[in-house]
Amino acid sequence: MLLIRVAENETGKTWFQMRKLLSTLTVGIHGASSAPIFEINPLTPEQERFFKLLKMPLPPRFLSSPVSAGAPKT
Numbered sequence: 001m002l003l004i005r006v007a008e009n010e011t012g013k014t015w016f017q018m019r020k021l022l023s024t025l026t027v028g029i030h031g032a033s034s035a036p037i038f039e040i041n042p043l044t045p046e047q048e049r050f051f052k053l054l055k056m057p058l059p060p061r062f063l064s065s066p067v068s069a070g071a072p073k074t
Contacts, residue, residue, distance in 0.1 A: 011053045021050055027063065038063040 004015050011018065025047065030037040039062050043051075051058050 007054060011050060013050075018050070021047060025059075 007018060008014060013021070024041070025043070026041055028039050028041070030039060040059055042061070043058060048058060
């Protein structure tokens with residue numbers, strides 16, 4: 001509850017407003033021959049402002065994925 005209250009104070013938004021804002025942030029999984037690729041949809045300007053208000057790094061566009069034993073590491 002404390003974390004929620006801090007986020008509300010820092011952003012000026014209620015918990016339900018924050019939940020609605022972040023509900024459109026999704027992860028897509030793309031199949032590949034060696035390993036799946038996880039990609040999040042682009043952030044909206046409002047979502048970017050939200051992360052900056054909380055002094056949090058923006059999530060990367062591509063999330064790490066497990067590398068299979070036979071695949072070359074880059």
